[in-house]
Amino acid sequence: MVTNLSESQIQEILCANVDLIESGLTFLKKEQYIPNDLGTRGFIDIYARDKNGKHVLIELKKSNASSREAIHEIYKYLEGVKSHFSAREDEIRVIVASTVWSELIVPFSRFYHESSIDTLGLQLEFINQSDVRATKVEILDFSEGRMFAPWYEGFWYLDKTSLKCGIDSIKKSCKKLELNDFIIVVVKVPSSFAKDEQDRVESALTTLFGSSPRQIPQVKLFQYLVFLAHQRKSKEFYLRQIEKYSKNLFVDTEELCANPDTQTIYDNFAGLLGLVECDYLTIENPAKFSEKLHFMGFRVLKLIKAGTFGLNQCLTDDTLLNEIETVDSKKFSGKANLSIKSEAAYVKRRVENCLRNNPPWKNHVLSIINELIEDKKIVEINISNLSLGILGIYLSVHYKDPTSYLPYFSINVIDSDEDISYQGMLEAHNPTKGFRHILDKYYNGVVANIVCMMMGDHSDDRHVDILFDLGLSYKTYKVRKYNNERRFERFEDFRWVVCESKEAIESFVYYLHENQSMVRQIYQRINAYHKGALVEPIFSHTMILKQCFDIDCLSKIDEKFIGSPPDCECCESPLADETFFVDGPFKNNSSWAMFCLDCFTAHGDGYKFASVFTKYGEEWVSLRRLTDNI
DSSP: OBOOOOHHHHHHHHHHTGGGTSTTOEEEEEEEEEOOTTSOOEEEEEEEEOTTSOEEEEEEEOSHHHHTTHHHHHHHHHHHHHHHSOOOGGGEEEEEEESOOTTTHHHHHHHHHHOOSEEEEEEEEEEETTEEEEEEOOOOOOOOSOOBOSOEEEEEESSHHHHHHHHHHHHHHHHHTTOOSEEEEEEEOOTHHHHHHHHHHHHHHHHHHSSOOSOOOOOOOOOEEEEEEEBOOOHHHHHHHHHHTGGGTTOOHHHHHHSOOHHHHHHHHHHHHTTSOOSEEEEEOHHHHHHHHHHSOOEEEEEEEETHHHHOTTOOHHHHHHHHHHTTSSEEEEEEETTSHHHHHHHHHHHHHHTTTOHHHHHHHHHHHHHHHHTTOEEEEEEEOOOOTHHHHHHHHHHTOHHHHSOEEEEEEOSOSSEEEEEEEEEEOSOOOOHHHHHHHHHTTOHHHHHGGGGTTOOOTTHHHHHHHTTEEEEEEEEEEETTEEEEEEEETTEEEEEOOOOHHHHHHHHHHHTHHHHHHHHHHHHTTOOSSSOOOSSOHHHHHHHHEESSOOTTOOOEEOSOOOBOTTTOOBGGGSSEEEEEEBTTOSOEEEEEHHHHHHHBOOSSSOEEEEEETTEEEEOEESOSOO
């Protein structure tokens, strides 16, 4: 391999054989002079035209010393070509060809990511003076700085002694797995948590047996919960660690590497961290972290910062906790000076991530941000795109707190002569499709499928469509304040239209009032599964039914329900639309009623005396009881 060629010799070889750089190039000139009144004049090493008629500026380098100037020269030539040839940026291409890239790769990669210019980097190797190899350079993926992995391990401890051992074990495991940058959040578990869990277990068992059994498993009284959040790594890093310690995971690493699904990789790597010493382990996420801190009484005791998090003296605990809560990108809050390019770019990235599954608001908010960037405004932004869908309605009613469970955004302009803000809220429209329509269309007719989402991060990417079918739309308003009067404009077809005043809470209360029957169905049906501090279905209600009745053998049943069944006496759902309905007693009450399956499981007194009916052809027939010992 020839290594002693000068830059001018390399230039002569490539000018004579410009197609070695790229097929279809036409050589135009060597050392093309570019005059410019702005002080950017200079000489382009090789000036060419590609097969599509675009200007191609080829910059040659052969040493680290000369490479350090390459990007500066590219910027200079770009402005000169635009001025000298009246060329647009989309008509210009840049190729950097160098024999060494150690000093060039970082600035070149940054230029590639930040510039809109079509850019190519080539590694040159000269076998001899007539045999040149030009290999495309792989662009570096730059870190955006601090970014947590989207899941956390939750390590539970019974006392201070096990907590101390656990924290030491977490540090050792992180070192072993080469996780140098991480945060340990130590949280105090409220004393009420164990009681709530005990009630949940007892309620689930009572549902099964019709009365509380004598022996109920006792829930452990955990005192501490530790969250581990680490700086997000590349997919390749996680795969490498999984392969290294695969014997601890019982996983087919060849299959995983052949089909590297991101979520599967995360799940398997989380399994490695699950080897930490603890009294109990859970996989957490930002939604669960936020819920525990703000709604369940968990209290942060301290943060332990390792690696770059510990070195950053400008990083506060409040900032870290906020980012751990919002790392899944469904929330974003902050203050930004949009006249500063980096801050404006950061805000736009966060908005795009936060609202990626909410096209209406994504388009609205980006349009507003671009307008404010032009005006160089300072703004405060708060976005909560929880994407809960039907669960947002249920949780808002259950906790009597719409502001925490409904989507919203606000953008307040700080440095303005006018008092201006922008607000996003849900607004009611008619007609609604009804609860049964939603259940069948999105959840296969099973309420348990709605509640299963509460075990994860609560989100449903179909939330825009679900809420629209439920009679709610995502709307955006501009609010101008003159003296004590506020004037509203609604964003429609990318223009502002004067409208009546709107308030998010009042709008939602109006929606609840206008749709009382449907909201009652939503609340009662989902609430049948909502037990205790942890929100999760212990059993599918159909699975409970199968333990008591034969739901498959219907052909020889004589007992039938005459006529069409009424509405459920708890949630008012039309029983004629259900797969099953129950004629049975209320819990702690001698009165009988007709129930949907979900409401009976929650409010009925077990299946010992109840009759269960299902539709068979055009008739409602009674299910055959499997045993009387229920």
